[in-house]
Amino acid sequence: MSEKTKENQIAGLGIELVFDGGSRGNPGRAYGSYQIKYDGAKARKPIRLHLGQGTNNEAEYLTLIRALEDLRAELDQKNIDPTAIQLKIFGDSQLVIQQLNGQWKAKNARMRALRDKALQLVKPFGSFEIQHHARWRSVAALGH
DSSP states (O other): OOHHHHHHHHHTSEEEEEEEEEEEETTEEEEEEEEEEETTSOOOOOEEEEEEEEOHHHHHHHHHHHHHHHHHHHHHHTTOOGGGOEEEEEESOHHHHHHHTTSSOOOSHHHHHHHHHHHHHHTTSSEEEEEEOOHHHHHHHHOO
16 A cells, blocks of 8 residues: 555544633733544644733634644645545634634634634635534643
């Protein structure tokens, strides 16, 4: 079996991405974490991010954007076409989830720019779902 065939088998599987961001103060020192899990594989250790200064909502978006950029880089490195991926994204930020799903408007220009960047990054995937989940699920997956 060729390396490309092995990679395409991986690509047929779904990927789950859990993200969470926040700040100490609002605005304040911003941070975030994300975790990627391929179907049938053990969830990876969460990636922790230090994002400089920002609001809670900016930290949520910046964490998701970084996670999507890292995932795309990994897929590119493995020669996996993102159109073969079924991506499920989970987060506990109502604002981010509702704005990405088009249910809430992004009235603030900064939030609009971050929303648009995140949407640009998910569009190449074969399919994607962005779902809200309870805060305890983020804590369970990411440890904070």
